[in-house]
Amino acid sequence: MNELDFIAALRSLATDPAARGLADDAAVLELGGETLVLTHDAMVEGRHWLPGQDMADVAWKLVAVNLSDLAAKGAEPLGVLIGHTLGDGDARFLEGLHEVLEEYRVPLLGGDTVAGDGARTLGCTAIGRATHQPVPSRAGARPGDWVWVAGTLGAAMLGFEALRDGSGADSSAFRRPVPLLAEGRALAPHVTSMMDVSDGLLLDAARIAAASGVTLSLDTASMTVADPARMIDCLTWGDDYALLFTGDPALVPPVAAMRVGKVESAGEHPLLLDGAPPAPGLRLGYRHG
Amino acid sequence: MNELDFIAALRSLATDPAARGLADDAAVLELGGETLVLTHDAMVEGRHWLPGQDMADVAWKLVAVNLSDLAAKGAEPLGVLIGHTLGDGDARFLEGLHEVLEEYRVPLLGGDTVAGDGARTLGCTAIGRATHQPVPSRAGARPGDWVWVAGTLGAAMLGFEALRDGSGADSSAFRRPVPLLAEGRALAPHVTSMMDVSDGLLLDAARIAAASGVTLSLDTASMTVADPARMIDCLTWGDDYALLFTGDPALVPPVAAMRVGKVESAGEHPLLLDGAPPAPGLRLGYRHG
Numbered sequence: 001m002n003e004l005d006f007i008a009a010l011r012s013l014a015t016d017p018a019a020r021g022l023a024d025d026a027a028v029l030e031l032g033g034e035t036l037v038l039t040h041d042a043m044v045e046g047r048h049w050l051p052g053q054d055m056a057d058v059a060w061k062l063v064a065v066n067l068s069d070l071a072a073k074g075a076e077p078l079g080v081l082i083g084h085t086l087g088d089g090d091a092r093f094l095e096g097l098h099e100v101l102e103e104y105r106v107p108l109l110g111g112d113t114v115a116g117d118g119a120r121t122l123g124c125t126a127i128g129r130a131t132h133q134p135v136p137s138r139a140g141a142r143p144g145d146w147v148w149v150a151g152t153l154g155a156a157m158l159g160f161e162a163l164r165d166g167s168g169a170d171s172s173a174f175r176r177p178v179p180l181l182a183e184g185r186a187l188a189p190h191v192t193s194m195m196d197v198s199d200g201l202l203l204d205a206a207r208i209a210a211a212s213g214v215t216l217s218l219d220t221a222s223m224t225v226a227d228p229a230r231m232i233d234c235l236t237w238g239d240d241y242a243l244l245f246t247g248d249p250a251l252v253p254p255v256a257a258m259r260v261g262k263v264e265s266a267g268e269h270p271l272l273l274d275g276a277p278p279a280p281g282l283r284l285g286y287r288h289g
Numbered sequence: 290m291n292e293l294d295f296i297a298a299l300r301s302l303a304t305d306p307a308a309r310g311l312a313d314d315a316a317v318l319e320l321g322g323e324t325l326v327l328t329h330d331a332m333v334e335g336r337h338w339l340p341g342q343d344m345a346d347v348a349w350k351l352v353a354v355n356l357s358d359l360a361a362k363g364a365e366p367l368g369v370l371i372g373h374t375l376g377d378g379d380a381r382f383l384e385g386l387h388e389v390l391e392e393y394r395v396p397l398l399g400g401d402t403v404a405g406d407g408a409r410t411l412g413c414t415a416i417g418r419a420t421h422q423p424v425p426s427r428a429g430a431r432p433g434d435w436v437w438v439a440g441t442l443g444a445a446m447l448g449f450e451a452l453r454d455g456s457g458a459d460s461s462a463f464r465r466p467v468p469l470l471a472e473g474r475a476l477a478p479h480v481t482s483m484m485d486v487s488d489g490l491l492l493d494a495a496r497i498a499a500a501s502g503v504t505l506s507l508d509t510a511s512m513t514v515a516d517p518a519r520m521i522d523c524l525t526w527g528d529d530y531a532l533l534f535t536g537d538p539a540l541v542p543p544v545a546a547m548r549v550g551k552v553e554s555a556g557e558h559p560l561l562l563d564g565a566p567p568a569p570g571l572r573l574g575y576r577h578g
Contacts, residue, residue, distance in 0.1 A: 001379035027398035034321030040370040081329040090290035109316035118407015125414040
């Protein structure tokens with residue numbers, strides 16, 4: 001089954017309104033006066049990491065991408081559970097896991113390990129506590145808001161290429177993404193919508209537009225990206241784990257951020273780039289399936 | 290790396306006292322006046338299910354075994370997150386998932402789907418709310434307690450054999466295990482220790498003995514199993530998802546249960562079977578790795 005069809009079918013099973021967490025958004029759950037945020041991301045060998053890549057980096061990334069989902073909800077992590085398939089590099093995996101848990105002071109709550117063969121699948125579930133109500137979602141951008149990005153765009157792509165080509169250039173943005181937890185918590189009280197840029201700015205902006213029922217009009221002239229000569233690549237490659245958010249024009253973001261566009265009433269296209277719809281056939285970002 | 294070594298190394302990373310959930314026990318987390326219970330179990334094609342098995346049954350079991358972990362904590366489920374690798378039988382997987390979620394009224398909170406090749410790995414994280422404090426654990430059995438089992442022993446083995454051999458005999462205990470959620474909640478206020486029997490009664494009894502610092506002395510004459518002619522197989526095959534618990538001699542269990550032994554002060558062996566240590570070389574249950 002095609003992944004998008006599968007996800008659509010999964011969503012139809014999720015009759016509970018809390019079930020917003022399918023495929024890439026985190027779930028929000030009210031409990032005993034607290035608001036929990038839950039997310040689960042899986043990574044597959046050869047697809048989400050290069051064969052032979054240092055498993056310490058893979059462990060880091062496995063946890064970091066889940067923490068990034070918490071960051072976009074302004075949540076502080078309570079812990080993670082790891083689903084691990086045994087294989088080459090397990091000792092390095094443990095070292096990287098130790099490093100990322102230490103770095104973000106996240107308890108390892110549990111998990112499961114299995115023996116497998118073929119391409120390994122790793123999973124991570126992160127649970128966090130929302131620090132602000134309402135919890136930021138994709139569905140809150142209003143016409144007149146400005147669109148902002150905190151974090152870098154395109155650096156993960158350059159890091160991937162450096163690693164793949166063995167060029168010796170810095171590959172850390174791909175190998176060890178930094179979840180913007182403090183930034184997410186600082187922003188949560190001020191934004192009208194927020195998500196992390198996991199699949200490319202253009203695709204994720206289109207998702208906010210769809211969820212909010214608006215059009216996002218982005219302006220490349222206002223963007224700083226890792227490689228300006230490859231602007232569109234930097235906006236569509238993904239894996240950056242920046243925070244994309246919208247806010248009232250009066251908002252002065254409490255963290256470093258660049259203004260990348262504005263929110264307009266829903267038009268014919270959910271996304272405008274420099275005033276025009278993206279070229280037909282342009283791949284907006286990393287699509288599942 | 291050997292799975293037991295990996296799990297031991299993982300445990301050493303888990304400096305947080307809440308990190309009891311590695312490999313097979315659920316994690317317990319206090320938050321906002323509530324006590325959360327979290328568990329993650331993974332299943333691998335060809336290892337946890339037969340190639341060609343109906344994926345609706347696999348989906349059921351994936352969720353049910355996690356709910357069983359919640360049951361052993363006396364917790365009521367709040368939801369599950371699914372990590373799914375796409376492949377043959379996805380439509381049936383969705384049907385089985387729908388059935389198990391409906392049956393136990395568990396919301397699907399989120400998850401992730403990935404494309405993969407080779408043996409598929411599926412993961413499930415379940416989160417629940419403890420209904421009783423203290424939350425039952427493995428470490429509470431006291432000398433003088435009696436040892437009890439609620440649920441069947443050996444039926445999953447017979448079900449597996451029926452399915453494998455195409456004998457036409459009932460295979461539902463293997464395909465569609467029943468998490469004893471109501472039983473776990475009813476028992477939680479009364480037990481001194483509790484866990485679910487996922488890996489075989491003897492191995493799981495040894496785990497309670499180790500965690501509690503006692504010896505469990507089991508008596509086969511008092512046990513009803515699915516195939517009395519194969520008593521030891523029924524006690525070591527696993528996959529039954531019964532509840533194993535200990536309680537004060539005055540305890541009258543509020544659910545159907547059989548008394549299978551007593552707790553003694555720690556002796557030379559953590560486990561006695563009909564008064565003697567298990568035969569050297571006897572495989573006590575399904576061991577990971």
